[in-house]
Amino acid sequence: MQEVVEASIKTDQNGSVVSPKGFKADGVHCGLRYTKLDLGVIVSEVPASAAAVYTQSCFQAAPLKVTQESMAGGSRIQAVLINSGNANACTGKQGLANAYSMRRLCAEAFGLDEMQTAVSSTGVIGEPMNMEKIMEGIPLLKPDRSEEHARAFETAILTTDTCIKHTGVAFEIDGQEIRIGGAAKGSGMIHPNMGTMLGFLTSDAAIEPEYLQMALKEVTDTTFNQITVDGETSTNDMVLVMANGLAGNEPLHPGHPQWNDFKEGLGEVCKQLAMMIARDGEGATKLIEAKISGAATLEEARTAAKKVVGSSLVKTAVYGEDANWGRIIGALGHSGFSICAEKVTIWLGDLCLFSRGEPNTFSEEEAARCLQESTVMIRADLGSGDAEAVAWGCDLTYDYVKINASYRT
Amino acid sequence: MQEVVEASIKTDQNGSVVSPKGFKADGVHCGLRYTKLDLGVIVSEVPASAAAVYTQSCFQAAPLKVTQESMAGGSRIQAVLINSGNANACTGKQGLANAYSMRRLCAEAFGLDEMQTAVSSTGVIGEPMNMEKIMEGIPLLKPDRSEEHARAFETAILTTDTCIKHTGVAFEIDGQEIRIGGAAKGSGMIHPNMGTMLGFLTSDAAIEPEYLQMALKEVTDTTFNQITVDGETSTNDMVLVMANGLAGNEPLHPGHPQWNDFKEGLGEVCKQLAMMIARDGEGATKLIEAKISGAATLEEARTAAKKVVGSSLVKTAVYGEDANWGRIIGALGHSGFSICAEKVTIWLGDLCLFSRGEPNTFSEEEAARCLQESTVMIRADLGSGDAEAVAWGCDLTYDYVKINASYRT
Structure with a gap:
């Protein structure tokens, strides 16, 4: 060797x-x-x-x-x-x-x-x-x-x-x-x-x-x-x-x-x-980085990470600087894998928003600060394995619609 | 019987x-x-x-x-x-x-x-x-x-x-x-x-x-x-x-x-x-109906139809009343099925935009008229079977972003 x-x-x-x-x-x-x-x-x-x-x-x-x-x-x-x-x-x-x-x-x-x-x-x-x-x-x-x-x-x-x-x-x-x-x-x-x-x-x-x-x-x-x-x-x-x-x-x-x-x-x-x-996405004002850990398989980790950064509702919430963790749950929930809500924990930056199936009390001000960064970090641990993956995306803004509504003309 | x-x-x-x-x-x-x-x-x-x-x-x-x-x-x-x-x-x-x-x-x-x-x-x-x-x-x-x-x-x-x-x-x-x-x-x-x-x-x-x-x-x-x-x-x-x-x-x-x-x-x-x-989708101004015919299987037809009405780029083009058939091609192309471009034909209303792999010449005015309807009809024949399906969606507008950027607050 x-x-x-x-x-x-x-x-x-x-x-x-x-x-x-x-x-x-x-x-x-x-x-x-x-x-x-x-x-x-x-x-x-x-x-x-x-x-x-x-x-x-x-x-x-x-x-x-x-x-x-x-x-x-x-x-x-x-x-x-x-x-x-x-x-x-x-x-x-x-x-x-x-x-x-x-x-x-x-x-x-x-x-x-x-x-x-x-x-x-x-x-x-x-x-x-x-x-x-x-x-x-x-x-x-x-x-x-x-x-x-x-x-x-x-x-x-x-x-x-x-x-x-x-x-x-x-x-x-x-x-x-x-x-x-x-x-x-x-x-x-x-x-x-x-x-x-x-x-x-x-x-x-x-x-x-x-x-x-x-x-x-x-x-x-x-x-x-x-x-x-x-x-x-x-x-x-x-x-x-x-x-x-x-x-x-x-x-x-x-x-x-x-x-x-x-x-x-x-x-x-x-x-x-x-x-x-990703940061230069059409109309984007922010880079979104989603890191998934504790997934059962690498495919699950990669897919879940992409689902989070790809969700129109996560993207608009990041644009609006709204710590709407329900949308992260929503994106994870339809990733196509069987994820157990009772094992999931979600963070925005270092702020834990949802812990093993139960909503956490957190400071809206601290959450707003995380969302004002030029790179917004979302992390979720699925609690069911060792696989992890990262994906990148951007926020969804008025300018995305503007750029794409009449591109050809 | x-x-x-x-x-x-x-x-x-x-x-x-x-x-x-x-x-x-x-x-x-x-x-x-x-x-x-x-x-x-x-x-x-x-x-x-x-x-x-x-x-x-x-x-x-x-x-x-x-x-x-x-x-x-x-x-x-x-x-x-x-x-x-x-x-x-x-x-x-x-x-x-x-x-x-x-x-x-x-x-x-x-x-x-x-x-x-x-x-x-x-x-x-x-x-x-x-x-x-x-x-x-x-x-x-x-x-x-x-x-x-x-x-x-x-x-x-x-x-x-x-x-x-x-x-x-x-x-x-x-x-x-x-x-x-x-x-x-x-x-x-x-x-x-x-x-x-x-x-x-x-x-x-x-x-x-x-x-x-x-x-x-x-x-x-x-x-x-x-x-x-x-x-x-x-x-x-x-x-x-x-x-x-x-x-x-x-x-x-x-x-x-x-x-x-x-x-x-x-x-x-x-x-x-x-x-x-679908017509009352957040911020929507139009219903989009996509009908897929000539698919190899029912699953392919259903998935392709949903891909077309689900595409952010198709949705923004419909909002902008832009007869951008490339975006329909784009949505079909990543439906996850093996679709042969040379067999595909695409219509907007009754207007044929793309015929068996070759772009058609069409009247932009007639296309614009189809896109001004309150229901925009997109049809694609995949030329590879008998299965067909319909899906419905709506356009993607500034108001979708507005409604979702700051919903919780």
């Missing part, structure tokens, strides 16, 4: 997709949107191991199909091209042809193999992609390793987001510094007009694609999959990670003594990006 | 719980709420066969436990007492004791057996029931068969509802006129403060409790269980039907030639009440 070494993982809030060695990025305005940057690219100097997770929706958009085809050919990717303003989803046969053209144009521009190129889109559903704008835009992309170009990339992938989302971590493996960086967009789990959650991660770690996929799947389940803004899933959701090996570590795999460090680092980047997306 | 006779079922929009022979009702103000009527009762002149369905929440409120105990003792009920203003949910041992006291007080007041008495509550969660008010209120109840008292009953069970909800049907069985009447309340599927969906139905049909339960379960699955306002389930939801046999028909059972007529009549009352609840 190999000895497990724990590396110290340093979070770098200024980290980005160009922090790891050998990655370049850029973002430009090509005209799919009125004035905003709308076309971005990440390029690795060398082919990178790649892994990706995709939307669970049955209606996967055309670029996802094309990217999955590229990944099927050995999972080595050297560039990913992303546009905002048009999701190229539900666009039929022409949409698929357009996604293939985007891949080909990107590969040609950067001298790559088509099968080493991925594509991703976010924006309006059901409208034909303006390929002329894409063709005009690609030559404008001048990816480099500057912070300025990284910011341009992060901006080009946004839609209704109110802020760019990037972070990074650094840690040592085999005495070599490994970096993982990431950018994300997303403001609701779905806004079929201008929507979708996207995450792009880069790393200079050496790791074979199959292990990268294994690590990505595992950390996604506790990060990106544990956020909800409005309970919906886009046709275009995708998280893609590229690892180009330039850090020079021994290739990572589950038997490597620092396998857990790599997963922890990757998980930290995913978690930070996921929390940024 | 018996011949199946189809009776003509007449809907009576003025019908109520006192329309069937032998049922009386009343509603009074006892002081649980400031000025609104808050205590109601239905009494049958003779013991009635009874059947009920309850919330799927793990956290069933105390009155539901007490009513289930009454039902277990032979399922003959002669009275049901309902209060609004306090849900008596998550109130621990004292709450259960209070629900038993309510049952006993009601039984004593009307000279009945406790086991022939049911109780039901709706209102704030987690607060002790003011039993003094209940004790003062019960003697004020003077149930009779007048429309005035039926209206008082229908008013006493409301919470955030903006209107009373009642209907009835009449049809002949064995040459005898049978009536079914009903009242309901509910404005969101859960508002743990002042919430809950309740339905009370009466009939003078002769039918044994086991068959009444069978019929109720069957019609509930296509009516009350197919509505959603905010995707939540209350701790107190309950639909109770009493059938006292005073119509003098041969007792109904699945072998009776008019069994389907009875189910159809019961279903019609449940459907009308369910649609009234």
Whole structure:
């Protein structure tokens, strides 16, 4: 049995997709949107191991199909091209042809193999992609390793987001510094007009694609999959990670003594990006974090945590700063698991509101203080096991309705 | 094989719980709420066969436990007492004791057996029931068969509802006129403060409790269980039907030639009440009806229909009168079934928006007209089978947020 070494993982809030060695990025305005940057690219100097997770929706958009085809050919990717303003989803046969053209144009521009190129889109559903704008835009992309170009990339992938989302971590493996960086967009789990959650991660770690996929799947389940803004899933959701090996570590795999460090680092980047997306939910004023402990199974813990942050009534109560614990009970009660009320305890911050089936007397003022925080912490112990999980969401506000009532017009 | 006779079922929009022979009702103000009527009762002149369905929440409120105990003792009920203003949910041992006291007080007041008495509550969660008010209120109840008292009953069970909800049907069985009447309340599927969906139905049909339960379960699955306002389930939801046999028909059972007529009549009352609840959803301005056809299974059809009317993005688009069919696609896409985009067709009213995987060109003006109706009809054919189902919901508006952001305060 190999000895497990724990590396110290340093979070770098200024980290980005160009922090790891050998990655370049850029973002430009090509005209799919009125004035905003709308076309971005990440390029690795060398082919990178790649892994990706995709939307669970049955209606996967055309670029996802094309990217999955590229990944099927050995999972080595050297560039990913992303546009905002048009999701190229539900666009039929022409949409698929357009996604293939985007891949080909990107590969040609950067001298790559088509099968080493991925594509991703976010924006309006059901409208034909303006390929002329894409063709005009690609030559404008001048990816480099500057912070300025990284910011341009992060901006080009946004839609209704109110802020760019990037972070990074650094840690040592085999005495070599490994970096993982990431950018994300997303403001609701779905806004079929201008929507979708996207995450792009880069790393200079050496790791074979199959292990990268294994690590990505595992950390996604506790990060990106544990956020909800409005309970919906886009046709275009995708998280893609590229690892180009330039850090020079021994290739990572589950038997490597620092396998857990790599997963922890990757998980930290995913978690930070996921929390940024939840906090920037459409119309949101607050991040809600729900932690469930004492669940019988991990699935129960994860589902219950998501039910709490996904409940319209919990979300409106948090917006209204109303310590309405009955709504937390309501959300837990229909999580689909058999939860015993007599064993449940609920906290808001450190304030215990409900203890093993009986309501507690608590100070409304203290409760109001917890609800005025920019991150509202809800905790529930189900008293029936050892499993725990965390989920993140945001409050439901007038602005969510405003943003979504007339988005397309 | 018996011949199946189809009776003509007449809907009576003025019908109520006192329309069937032998049922009386009343509603009074006892002081649980400031000025609104808050205590109601239905009494049958003779013991009635009874059947009920309850919330799927793990956290069933105390009155539901007490009513289930009454039902277990032979399922003959002669009275049901309902209060609004306090849900008596998550109130621990004292709450259960209070629900038993309510049952006993009601039984004593009307000279009945406790086991022939049911109780039901709706209102704030987690607060002790003011039993003094209940004790003062019960003697004020003077149930009779007048429309005035039926209206008082229908008013006493409301919470955030903006209107009373009642209907009835009449049809002949064995040459005898049978009536079914009903009242309901509910404005969101859960508002743990002042919430809950309740339905009370009466009939003078002769039918044994086991068959009444069978019929109720069957019609509930296509009516009350197919509505959603905010995707939540209350701790107190309950639909109770009493059938006292005073119509003098041969007792109904699945072998009776008019069994389907009875189910159809019961279903019609449940459907009308369910649609009234959806239309009166908190803050709603419109009823949304989603009809799914061509599904592989009934479960797929029902789930998909509920996903469409339950989607926050569909709901806000309907509010904004925006023919955003991408959101319907989004809702169908994450219904949990494997739906093939290339087989799906979507209509808004009679307007086809998306046809077998390809977007249609349609008139935005015609679409806007469909969305301006007080009932917005969405239809999707999944192209993979014969199953179909309908679900009802409402739009998501600023007022939903307003009502729920500061309900308790």
